[in-house]
Amino acid sequence: LRSYGSDTRIPTVAAVLDLIRERGTVSRVELAEATGLTQATMTHTVRKLLEMGFVHEVGKAPSHGGGPRRLVELQPEASYQVGIQFDRYTAVGVVIDLAGRIVVRRDLRRVGDRHPEDVLPEYAEAVASMLDSASIPREKVLGIGLATYGPQDREKGVLLTPQPTPSWQEYPLVAKLQEDTGLPVALENDATAAGIGVRVEATAASNFAVVFMSGGIGAGVIIDGFPYRGATSNGVELGHISVDALGPRCACGNRGCLDRIAGPASVTEQAMGNRSLVSRLGLGKDDLTDFLAIGRAARSGDAESESLIAGSKQRLAIATVSLVNLFDVSRVVLAGAAFAEFGDVYRDALQEVLDESVFMRHVHSVQVQLAERPADAPAVGAAMVVLRNLLEAPSEPPIPAP
Numbered sequence: 464l465r466s467y468g469s470d471t472r473i474p475t476v477a478a479v480l481d482l483i484r485e486r487g488t489v490s491r492v493e494l495a496e497a498t499g500l501t502q503a504t505m506t507h508t509v510r511k512l513l514e515m516g517f518v519h520e521v522g523k524a525p526s527h528g529g530g531p532r533r534l535v536e537l538q539p540e541a542s543y544q545v546g547i548q549f550d551r552y553t554a555v556g557v558v559i560d561l562a563g564r565i566v567v568r569r570d571l572r573r574v575g576d577r578h579p580e581d582v583l584p585e586y587a588e589a590v591a592s593m594l595d596s597a598s599i600p601r602e603k604v605l606g607i608g609l610a611t612y613g614p615q616d617r618e619k620g621v622l623l624t625p626q627p628t629p630s631w632q633e634y635p636l637v638a639k640l641q642e643d644t645g646l647p648v649a650l651e652n653d654a655t656a657a658g659i660g661v662r663v664e665a666t667a668a669s670n671f672a673v674v675f676m677s678g679g680i681g682a683g684v685i686i687d688g689f690p691y692r693g694a695t696s697n698g699v700e701l702g703h704i705s706v707d708a709l710g711p712r713c714a715c716g717n718r719g720c721l722d723r724i725a726g727p728a729s730v731t732e733q734a735m736g737n738r739s740l741v742s743r744l745g746l747g748k749d750d751l752t753d754f755l756a757i758g759r760a761a762r763s764g765d766a767e768s769e770s771l772i773a774g775s776k777q778r779l780a781i782a783t784v785s786l787v788n789l790f791d792v793s794r795v796v797l798a799g800a801a802f803a804e805f806g807d808v809y810r811d812a813l814q815e816v817l818d819e820s821v822f823m824r825h826v827h828s829v830q831v832q833l834a835e836r837p838a839d840a841p842a843v844g845a846a847m848v849v850l851r852n853l854l855e856a857p858s859e860p861p862i863p864a865p
């Protein structure tokens with residue numbers, strides 16, 4: 464955890480709340496020691512969290528010298544956040560409590576070729592229905608986080624990319640969903656959201672990278688518990704790192720981009736050129752569904768599928784070495800729907816390549832692991848973004864109704 468000196472604003476409040484979530488029952492003294500903040504700052508910060516109803520006092524513990532220490536604990540049902548991850552191929556909705564636990568989870572209808580005006584009312588209805596199913600009152604809901612394609616303008620709440628379809632580019636996504644639901648809506652890059660979602664799962668290591676693969680490849684880097692955002696919140700575009708300087712031109716303008724030659728769309732495209740493979744696996748649905756079919760076939764020993772997946776794994780591993788070398792992380796987590804069924808195959812391949820190629824391997828090892836719920840991590844992370852936005856706002860966070 465980074466020390467923020469005497470700055471009692473932000474991101475102190477968010478960091479302290481994270482720490483309380485991690486430690487369970489904890490005293491202000493322990494929190495001050497763990498963060499390097501002064502006692503006075505910690506007292507002020509905890510008071511703020513008490514006022515918001517996010518934590519509560521749970522008695523006293525004896526201490527060595529001095530008076531007994533008053534203990535605080537998270538109040539998990541004090542507030543709830545909604546997260547939706549969507550792209551062309553998948554859509555997942557979750558409601559989580561303040562502890563980051565999933566209270567409701569739904570598979571939503573994917574975007575496919577549809578226009579936002581067809582999709583957003585449907586998602587608004589899903590939000591209402593998820594909240595109703597868990598009897599969560601609206602006033603306890605902090606808002607909705609949306610995780611999807613980048614680049615984005617998070618402040619304007621619009622996508623700057625013609626994905627999932629061109630009709631989504633510059634569409635007032637956030638404003639429209641706010642209007643439809645009456646709740647605050649925040650936008651987040653899906654790979655960054657996955658990083659935040661994974662942090663909720665396993666909070667111990669706060670410096671790590673997430674390699675994200677759904678319809679495409681992305682990545683996120685979490686430094687001292689906070690996502691690395693770059694100048695415009697569009698950092699760590701792993702899918703557009705070149706792994707072949709003489710490779711095919713990518714839509715982004717670069718050559719031999721990782722996503723263009725190793726992502727699900729590329730693996731599927733290569734498979735489509737092999738007629739016997741297409742009929743054997745029943746390919747021709749969509750890039751992600753086909754990719755998952757190829758991965759399953761590879762796992763059960765289909766040689767042609769194995770060779771396609773091997774090429775994808777190898778290139779993803781080489782790009783991940785660059786990612787680790789740039790940010791010096793000691794952990795890489797795999798998340799996203801494309802890792803849901805055979806992510807362990809990628810995990811093992813990445814581990815092997817990282818063990819022999821990472822520049823820093825003689826100083827520290829780098830562990831590759833699969834997210835506990837690879838397909839849900841972005842939705843969970845998007846939900847957490849709502850809380851973070853509230854706590855990291857420059858003004859005093861509003862106190863939710865008790």
Ligand SMILES: [Zn+2]
Nearest residue numbers: 703713715720
């Ligand atoms: Zn590219």
